[in-house]
Amino acid sequence: xxxxxxxxxxxxxxxxxxxxxxxxxxxxxxxxxxxxxxxxxxxxxxxxxxxxxxxxxxxxxxxxxxxxxxxxxxxxxxxxxxxxxxx
Numbered sequence: 001x002x003x004x005x006x007x008x009x010x011x012x013x014x015x016x017x018x019x020x021x022x023x024x025x026x027x028x029x030x031x032x033x034x035x036x037x038x039x040x041x042x043x044x045x046x047x048x049x050x051x052x053x054x055x056x057x058x059x060x061x062x063x064x065x066x067x068x069x070x071x072x073x074x075x076x077x078x079x080x081x082x083x084x085x086x087x
Contacts, residue, residue: 065080
């Protein structure tokens, strides 16, 4: 019989030798798939979709502001389009 002191003296943890620490996969499997994970997934997907839509809107605005019709130089057009990234 070995005691906790003997295990610590041998450089081992007080656990038995055959007992393993749970891996990250084991811990995630024990948590399971619940309401929080579903809400987090939906929020992430909506964030990705909104980010893509922002790029599309920026492209549409850039093409809708022709230099000649609005009398804007390239710097002012750039500031106007960049304003969508501030909000």
